[in-house]
Amino acid sequence: MNLFDKHRATFERARLACRERHCWSPFPELPQKYPNATEAQATGLAAYQAHLGTRFTLDQPGTIGETGEEISPYTQQALGIRYPHADVDTLFDAAEAAIPRWADASAETRIGVLMEVLDTIYREHLFEIAQAVMHTAGQSYNMAYAGSGVNALDRGIEALVYAHQAMQAVTSTSRWERQFGSAHIALDKTYRLVPRGVAVCFSCASFPTWNAWPSMMASLATGNAVIVKPHPATVLPMAISVRVFREVLARAGFDANLVTMALDTTAEPIGKVLVKHPKTAIVDFTGSVRFGQWVEQNAHPALSFTETAGCNTVVLESAEDLDAALRSLATTLCMFSAQMCTSPQNIYIPAEGVKTPQGTVALGEVARRLAAAVAGLTGDAKKASMILATIQSAQTLALLDQMKQEGAKRGEVLLEPQSYIHPDFSNARTTTPLMLKVGKSERDLYGEERFGPISFVIACDDAEDALHQATNDAKQFGGLTAFLYSTDESYIAQAERTYARAGAQLTINLTGPMPLNFAAAYSDYHVTGLNPAGNASLTNLAFVAGRFCITQSRRPAPTAPTAATS
Amino acid sequence: MNLFDKHRATFERARLACRERHCWSPFPELPQKYPNATEAQATGLAAYQAHLGTRFTLDQPGTIGETGEEISPYTQQALGIRYPHADVDTLFDAAEAAIPRWADASAETRIGVLMEVLDTIYREHLFEIAQAVMHTAGQSYNMAYAGSGVNALDRGIEALVYAHQAMQAVTSTSRWERQFGSAHIALDKTYRLVPRGVAVCFSCASFPTWNAWPSMMASLATGNAVIVKPHPATVLPMAISVRVFREVLARAGFDANLVTMALDTTAEPIGKVLVKHPKTAIVDFTGSVRFGQWVEQNAHPALSFTETAGCNTVVLESAEDLDAALRSLATTLCMFSAQMCTSPQNIYIPAEGVKTPQGTVALGEVARRLAAAVAGLTGDAKKASMILATIQSAQTLALLDQMKQEGAKRGEVLLEPQSYIHPDFSNARTTTPLMLKVGKSERDLYGEERFGPISFVIACDDAEDALHQATNDAKQFGGLTAFLYSTDESYIAQAERTYARAGAQLTINLTGPMPLNFAAAYSDYHVTGLNPAGNASLTNLAFVAGRFCITQSRRPAPTAPTAATS
Structure with a gap:
């Protein structure tokens, strides 16, 4: 039997998966x-x-x-x-x-x-x-x-x-x-x-x-x-x-x-x-x-x-379950210390805050709760090690330090990075994430990929402005993935259109255990070619x-x- | 009925033609x-x-x-x-x-x-x-x-x-x-x-x-x-x-x-x-x-x-019917005064000549007969007008003149260009083709597209050398089409391999009324992307x-x- 025949069944199954783009793997x-x-x-x-x-x-x-x-x-x-x-x-x-x-x-x-x-x-x-x-x-x-x-x-x-x-x-x-x-x-x-x-x-x-x-x-x-x-x-x-x-x-x-x-x-x-x-x-x-x-x-x-790479964007306009959304975001911000080309970096939030069934949650409160969710995931060394893993390059630690200084001057440090002791490798190069809150004018800070566990909560004028800024930044600076939380179907439809034009792959209202930035073979197209990423x-x-x-x-x-x- | 439905039958037929690449046109x-x-x-x-x-x-x-x-x-x-x-x-x-x-x-x-x-x-x-x-x-x-x-x-x-x-x-x-x-x-x-x-x-x-x-x-x-x-x-x-x-x-x-x-x-x-x-x-x-x-x-x-563009090549190694081959070549050299990106320009012939069932015809004789065939097609103004048409740009006439001078110094002028009187448009910009015979070392003359009715008969060491030169020139200087006459199947197979690598589309032993460089939609791929053409x-x-x-x-x-x- 030749090798193609040997693998024919798997290959045919893969062809079907590519055609239908459903979930499959051998x-x-x-x-x-x-x-x-x-x-x-x-x-x-x-x-x-x-x-x-x-x-x-x-x-x-x-x-x-x-x-x-x-x-x-x-x-x-x-x-x-x-x-x-x-x-x-x-x-x-x-x-x-x-x-x-x-x-x-x-x-x-x-x-x-x-x-x-x-x-x-x-x-x-x-x-x-x-x-x-x-x-x-x-x-x-x-x-x-x-x-x-x-x-x-x-x-x-x-x-x-x-x-x-x-x-x-x-x-x-x-x-x-x-x-x-x-x-x-x-x-x-x-x-x-x-x-x-x-x-x-x-x-x-x-x-x-x-x-x-x-x-x-x-x-x-x-x-x-x-x-x-x-x-x-x-x-x-x-x-x-x-x-x-x-x-x-x-x-x-x-x-x-x-x-x-x-x-x-x-x-x-x-x-x-x-x-x-x-x-x-x-x-x-x-x-x-x-x-x-x-x-x-x-x-x-x-x-x-x-x-x-690019500065992957998140727009947080409204949420059915804000805590679930923040937990998912926090997880994705931590995953492999955000050293993935699909990791989110910039989180755009309307100045007035995020709408929920329980009322509007103020921007500062959302930022604080997101930082708390990240801290919660990384406070315990065992959990931290599983999700953050290690930092590939020492340069990333230097960048974190630099960004922290800059962020403190120009905005607010929501979460201070600190190394954690890996339970299995005591000498591992590690850090917990740095989270900053800045105004939208600090574009020179957030308008490029800051490789590693660095994220920015960006205060925008309103929901319209948040989407506008986020999609513009993806288009101009590059962006592979994008994440949206909204309960407003017309806002979602608008986001789908504008993110499509910006060329970032959009995930909407996803909560639960699936990593937000998970890209599935046979199903998710990775990189669009429509922006500098x-x-x-x-x-x-x-x-x-x-x-x-x-x-x-x-x-x-x-x-x-x-x-x-x- | 929407426009796709209106044209659906034609479109479906075209899809079939593209799949099978047979001859079809609506x-x-x-x-x-x-x-x-x-x-x-x-x-x-x-x-x-x-x-x-x-x-x-x-x-x-x-x-x-x-x-x-x-x-x-x-x-x-x-x-x-x-x-x-x-x-x-x-x-x-x-x-x-x-x-x-x-x-x-x-x-x-x-x-x-x-x-x-x-x-x-x-x-x-x-x-x-x-x-x-x-x-x-x-x-x-x-x-x-x-x-x-x-x-x-x-x-x-x-x-x-x-x-x-x-x-x-x-x-x-x-x-x-x-x-x-x-x-x-x-x-x-x-x-x-x-x-x-x-x-x-x-x-x-x-x-x-x-x-x-x-x-x-x-x-x-x-x-x-x-x-x-x-x-x-x-x-x-x-x-x-x-x-x-x-x-x-x-x-x-x-x-x-x-x-x-x-x-x-x-x-x-x-x-x-x-x-x-x-x-x-x-x-x-x-x-x-x-x-x-x-x-x-x-x-x-x-x-x-x-x-x-490029310098499209012809290799003339042997022929069942040399005159039929030369007639087809002559026609293609004349077609629209060779102002087509598919027109042949460089004709590579072994020094010892071209093998035929009647014996080997010497290189000089082949060149002379090819020139005579071209002259035969263009001697009569009515026939000339149908095949040569006119010269798009006056620059082409200047180039012809320059090439004639240069060719006379470095080789032999097989055919002198001259204007002909178009029967319907007495003031038309016209010329009959210029044909030169040169040694293969005159590559600076023939090693690029000389736009217009200019062709070179190039004396090569032997059949092997002719194919080598022709395919090398196509690869290096660009070439869309290529034409081969040979009765030797192993030589043909070699030519198919080397022209494929050079990226020129090869036509083999074609004689008769079809223009050699005719490129059929749905069937012939035009330009390969493998050379500078x-x-x-x-x-x-x-x-x-x-x-x-x-x-x-x-x-x-x-x-x-x-x-x-x-």
């Missing part, structure tokens, strides 16, 4: 539901620990040295893993050489191999990668399993579904017949899908796999090769991934150099070299707004697909359709034998 | 097959003539003056048509204001209106536009009818089919249900297609409608507005088109300012202003390589779709899928009534 949501969970988790942990202090073996060409500067946010100690440092030109040459055979394979052959890659990651490396994500990105164990594990695998399958759809739209042959004057012309036409070439996939420090796997799937399914460029702080999850890709590709009879890894260091970044390399045909970038915008402006002639969307046809081109050849059809000779 | 191929052809042609001619020397009425906003510098290549006299010259900012503001209602309409509503636009052009303006194309672009009557008329309409329908396909891939609603712990979460999700904004569509001097109509269709179908920027030498065909778009849109209840026209003059071009306008979201460009590359590099944050392809999903974005909103599903209360 993977268990929680680590404890994984088959033989206890053993698998122990094996994963052991595999992770075996990497520490060793040389990571990757049989890719062009190795000219070693590099590795990862530090665990949990232990604040170096992982001590040394990765092969490769000559970039050698990687491009190897990638280019690997493409023709891969491109000549059928779309289903490629998709079968890539489904096998995802399945291999799931079966053999999921907990190893989860540990690797914890100790580089700093995520909690559950988030590393779900958000950087199964959910990222789902987004990978989803990308394969769309790649399949785009490629299936192109017939491989046609017969074309027409009269030209008295002559009958019959042409046989052959259409080929030709990959663009070598793709460079940048993965980010805080969520290494979630965007990288689907980007890799999109490029590889359409016949391209991929050079992965991990953030130097978060290499291990992608190094393990790259090794799996290479092994599965080689086992399937393809050149392992379809997937390689290029590394740099914080001191000597190579991002621009990769983007401007003459052989770069596609760039997938997840990371900072600044470099993302540079990529968009400079990638030409390569295509670029970016996901950066990125130009690509996971996953739509535009994310895949440009990664291959269509070439054709045509020639006179063989003359049919006449009746007499047949 | 329109008659030849002007004489048009319903009531004689009367329709007379009416069209009269409508064209009524424009001459008058002010072209276009009820768009922002008119600040008049402009018009068109000169008929047939009469070499000014058309004397004065077009409204509009303030660019006013056009953008008006376009932007027109979008929301259009974007809120369903995809099928928009497509219905746009099918009606194409149908209106076909029924009411086809011969008027054909005359307008003749007297601006300089095409022959038959080409103006087919290539700039029905074939361009077909490409418009084709763009609508792909826009429909891309939009249909997105469900408009979903119900998403999942457990989070003990809680059951049910969300109703709504997905909206949001247009990028205002598109700018540049049309070119020699083929104004062929790319512009499908580009406009692609942008409009996906909810955007379009500002058309015609080449100042060829305004009338697009001015008539814009007026039809506006009338049909208004009749259907939409804002006519969804389609407007921005004009400039040769002395004061506004192309860069339009591309860099802060409200420009999409740029479609057909025209010169130089400006096309500028567009690709500078359009960001707007998307760009370009079709420029353009980054867009007519029409694939990538041509449409990025023109809209997907936004969503989600909210808790209404709680189902319990059994007791229902």
Whole structure:
């Protein structure tokens, strides 16, 4: 049985989910539901620990040295893993050489191999990668399993579904017949899908796999090769991934150099070299707004697909159950210390306060209760550790300090950040959130992503103004997600229209245990491309359709034998 | 009956043609097959003539003056048509204001209106536009009818089919249900297609409608507005088109300012202003390589779709019937004086000559016979007028002269260009083709598009070298089409592979009355995006899928009534 047939049932099910965008996954949501969970988790942990202090073996060409500067946010100690440092030109040459055979394979052959890659990651490396994500990105164990594990695998399958759809739209042959004057012309036409070439996939420090796997799937399914460029702080999850890709590709009879890894260091970044390399045909970038915008402006002639960040907005106009809304908001403000591109940052509230069935609650009171809800979630170290996890980069702590000073001068500090002692890792880099209350004129403070657990309660003139400010800020500064609480259906309808134009994905009146910013594969489109938070969307046809081109050849059809000779 | 239903049968038939890419068109191929052809042609001619020397009425906003510098290549006299010259900012503001209602309409509503636009052009303006194309672009009557008329309409329908396909891939609603712990979460999700904004569509001097109509269709179908920027030498065909778009849109209840026209003059071009306008979201460009590359590099944050030019290549290795091959090549070298982006320019021949069943024909002999075939087609003024038509720009004659001088110094002039007297227009700007024979080292001569009836017979080392040079030149300098004559199946297979990688659409061993470079809507992909001849392809999903974005909103599903209360 070929690999596509092996995974056909899952793939068909995924196609249905993408069409209907309902809830589905072939993977268990929680680590404890994984088959033989206890053993698998122990094996994963052991595999992770075996990497520490060793040389990571990757049989890719062009190795000219070693590099590795990862530090665990949990232990604040170096992982001590040394990765092969490769000559970039050698990687491009190897990638280019690997493409023709891969491109000549059928779309289903490629998709079968890539489904096998995802399945291999799931079966053999999921907990190893989860540990690797914890100790580089700093995520909690559950988030590393779900958000950087199964959910990222789902987004990978989803990308394969769309790649399949785009490629299936192109017939491989046609017969074309027409009269030209008295002559009958019959042409046989052959259409080929030709990959663009070598793709460079940048993965980010805080969520290494979630965007990288689907980007890799999109490029590889359409016949391209991929050079992965991990953030130097978060290499291990992608190094393990790259090794799996290479092994599965080689086992399937393809050149392992379809997937390689290029590394740099914080001191000597190579991002621009990769983007401007003459052989770069596609760039997938997840990371900072600044470099993302540079990529968009400079990638030409390569295509670029970016996901950066923005100031995700919340509008709190009225609520059926204000406390439930504030609990949900507080949870989402704390989740992984708001180091998610979907975390809310700016909370716009009418000056007169928020309407509830019990009357209008004053703005100051709402802010206070929201801060109290956040404090309540983070007061206990055990609870804090599960929701806040750790802070990926020390720079974030410095930013918090700076914002606190600035916020105190220009507004009110609703909640002071302070480190908490992680129950399992006493040396973990941690902080509780900083919450500020400011006037809407402090746009230079809140009008960009302040990465980390920083949020702003922003006093607006009225409900109209709150929506206006929030959607304008999303449009101008970028925004992936948006959150609205309102009991006024006409206000909701207006918000749906204006947020659609601003290009932020809106969640309305959600309360309860589901994280507000949860983005479900097969169902939620991630990034719209309509504002500076990125130009690509996971996953739509535009994310895949440009990664291959269509070439054709045509020639006179063989003359049919006449009746007499047949 | 709504407009989509009115055109549904045609549209469904077009969808089938796009899927199977067979030969089909709802329109008659030849002007004489048009319903009531004689009367329709007379009416069209009269409508064209009524424009001459008058002010072209276009009820768009922002008119600040008049402009018009068109000169008929047939009469070499000014058309004397004065077009409204509009303030660019006013056009953008008006376009932007027109979008929301259009974007809120369903995809099928928009497509219905746009099918009606194409149908209106076909029924009411086809011969008027054909005359307008003749007297601006300089095409022959038959080409103006087919290539700039029905074939361009077909490409418009084709763009609508792909826009429909891309939009249909997105469900408009979903119900998403999942457990989070003990809680059951049910969300109703709504997905909206949001247009990028205002598109700018540049049309070119020699083929104004062929790319512009499908580009406009692609942008409009996906909810955007379009500002058309015609080449100042060829305004009338697009001015008539814009007026039809506006009338049909208004009749259907939409804002006519969804389609407007921005004009400039040769002395004061506004192309860069339009591309860099802060409200420009999409740029479609057909025209010169130089400006096309500028567009690709500078359009960001707007998307760009370009079709420029290249040096289209011919490889002549062996032939079953050499004379038939040379006749077909000669015809294609002459067609509209090679002022088509698909016209061949560079003919690569092994030094030892071309193999035929009668033995190898020496390179010099092949070149001589090809030149003779071209001379044979153009010796008679009547025949010449039908195939060569006129020269759009006087610059082309200057280029011919320059190339002749240079070619004489560095190679051999196979055929001297000379003007011929057009039988119907004695003052027409005409020339017969220039043919040069050069060594392959004269790459600075032939290694770019030399716009107009200029071709190069290039002596290569051997068959292998001929294919190598030709495909390398296409890859490096751009190439839309390629033509191969060979009786060696393994050579053909090699050529298919290498041309696919070079990104030129290959026609093999075609002889007979069909023009070699004929590109059929619904069947032939035009431009691959794999070489500098353009980054867009007519029409694939990538041509449409990025023109809209997907936004969503989600909210808790209404709680189902319990059994007791229902």
